[in-house]
Amino acid sequence: xxxxxxxxxxxxxxxxxxxxxxxxxxxxxxxxxxxxxxxxxxxxxxxxxxxxxxxxxxxxxxxxxxxxxxxxxxxxxxxxxxxxxxxxxxxxxxxxxxxxxxxxxxxxxxxxxxxxxxxxxxxxxxxxxxxxxxxxxxxxxxxxxxxxxxxxxxxxxxxxxxxxxxxxxxxxxxxxxxxxxxxxxxxxxxxxxxxxxxxxxxxxxxxxxxxxxxxxxxxxxxxxxxxxxxxxxxxxxxxxxxxxxxxxxxxxxxxxxxxxxxxxxxxxxxxxxxxxxxxxxxxxxxxxxxxxxxxxxxxxxxxxxxxxxxxxxxxxxxxxxxxxxxxxxxxxxxxxx
Amino acid sequence: xxxxxxxxxxxxxxxxxxxxxxxxxxxxxxxxxxxxxxxxxxxxxxxxxxxxxxxxxxxxxxxxxxxxxxxxxxxxxxxxxxxxxxxxxxxxxxxxxxxxxxxxxxxxxxxxxxxxxxxxxxxxxxxxxxxxxxxxxxxxxxxxxxxxxxxxxxxxxxxxxxxxxxxxx
Numbered sequence: 001x002x003x004x005x006x007x008x009x010x011x012x013x014x015x016x017x018x019x020x021x022x023x024x025x026x027x028x029x030x031x032x033x034x035x036x037x038x039x040x041x042x043x044x045x046x047x048x049x050x051x052x053x054x055x056x057x058x059x060x061x062x063x064x065x066x067x068x069x070x071x072x073x074x075x076x077x078x079x080x081x082x083x084x085x086x087x088x089x090x091x092x093x094x095x096x097x098x099x100x101x102x103x104x105x106x107x108x109x110x111x112x113x114x115x116x117x118x119x120x121x122x123x124x125x126x127x128x129x130x131x132x133x134x135x136x137x138x139x140x141x142x143x144x145x146x147x148x149x150x151x152x153x154x155x156x157x158x159x160x161x162x163x164x165x166x167x168x169x170x171x172x173x174x175x176x177x178x179x180x181x182x183x184x185x186x187x188x189x190x191x192x193x194x195x196x197x198x199x200x201x202x203x204x205x206x207x208x209x210x211x212x213x214x215x216x217x218x219x220x221x222x223x224x225x226x227x228x229x230x231x232x233x234x235x236x237x238x239x240x241x242x243x244x245x246x247x248x249x250x251x252x253x254x255x256x257x258x259x260x261x262x263x264x265x266x267x268x269x270x271x272x273x274x275x276x277x278x279x280x281x282x283x284x285x286x287x288x289x290x291x292x293x294x295x296x297x298x299x300x301x302x303x304x305x306x307x308x309x310x311x312x313x314x315x316x317x318x319x320x321x322x323x324x325x326x327x328x329x330x331x332x333x334x335x336x337x
Numbered sequence: 338x339x340x341x342x343x344x345x346x347x348x349x350x351x352x353x354x355x356x357x358x359x360x361x362x363x364x365x366x367x368x369x370x371x372x373x374x375x376x377x378x379x380x381x382x383x384x385x386x387x388x389x390x391x392x393x394x395x396x397x398x399x400x401x402x403x404x405x406x407x408x409x410x411x412x413x414x415x416x417x418x419x420x421x422x423x424x425x426x427x428x429x430x431x432x433x434x435x436x437x438x439x440x441x442x443x444x445x446x447x448x449x450x451x452x453x454x455x456x457x458x459x460x461x462x463x464x465x466x467x468x469x470x471x472x473x474x475x476x477x478x479x480x481x482x483x484x485x486x487x488x489x490x491x492x493x494x495x496x497x498x499x500x501x502x503x504x505x506x
Binding site: 032071082083282322 | 418419422423425426427428429436443444447448450451452454455463464467470471472473476491494495496497498499501502503505
């Protein structure tokens, strides 16, 4: 019998193959097993071909098997195992093993089947939890915060960095070329132009925050490129869809991340979960019921699990690990009276 | 002489008018939400339409509808669990290596199909088959991992093929 319950399945586009009897499916399965054993001989192969040719239904069963193999071929192994061999079907232990294997086997396995190379072309990138320092050809330096990506394009007229994702700290030095080239960080929301200066750029959502620690920079928003905003040391501004915001005093903790510190001053717990979540793979979320809580402190992001483990000591929360990569901060159930 | 196809389709109309509201309520109670219930009630009647020749002998319309609806419900829960597991697995993939939106959809649809094909297999047979098909493990490796004999692995893999051949779309 045909079990095509799903009306929206991707298989609908393909012509349907005629159904086959179970006895024929079983024979086909035996052939597949024999040919896939690695010890199949030419004689086996010819015998299988004769079997397929001897009856239309045999060939139909064979074609069905080929289609099954095609389907499996579309699935990245690690992702397929995590989904099709999913936790609720197994013991919890086995599920965790699968997830861990996915992470360990991850990058190579994924790279092997990736089709679209565009996202992978960034010149420098950092993994979640990683900080990465890059020395540039002109003597400037670049520090990538967690999960960030940058392209470097130095030419004869401009020293251009393209910030694709995340957060960077730039120490731009004066150019020694006979005709000094400006140092430009390009974001989707606008350009940040500098000569010799230290500044941080953070891209998040529809906002790009720039703060200056030394020297000056000039922001030209994509919306209003002709009315740039100038920022001095100790000032910050944000590039937005509408343009650059007026300069304000820089957050003194804007560059704490360069020392691996996440600083919170009465920060809502949801925002804290989002911030801390940037430094670890997987998902870290805060249960809505705990969202009203506030947290203060300077946290070492190098070991986010330790930070999470310490939360219940200061807040009425518990941290639930469904897996190491799916973590929820929730209100602690009130103690029994 | 009345056209039997028209008569059968009239029967579906009658069935729909008399029991659709009730079926929707029944599904809502099972699912806890009205939107999914409306979808599944609709799917149930789509199935009824496909099999309308069975309606002539129908004595217990609500039992008939719930039989179909239960199967769809099971399928719905299975889909949800696949989707959930898939999303969790995707969340572990480094952003830079995440598949595009379109690839994600293709993979999900394929996973749902495969999951449906494998639905009738025993758990160890399913695992053995997946290890062979997805991870490309040899039968010897699978035997070692599952702690069963090579013969048993052969049986599992053959069963997996048989099941997929029967159920493939």
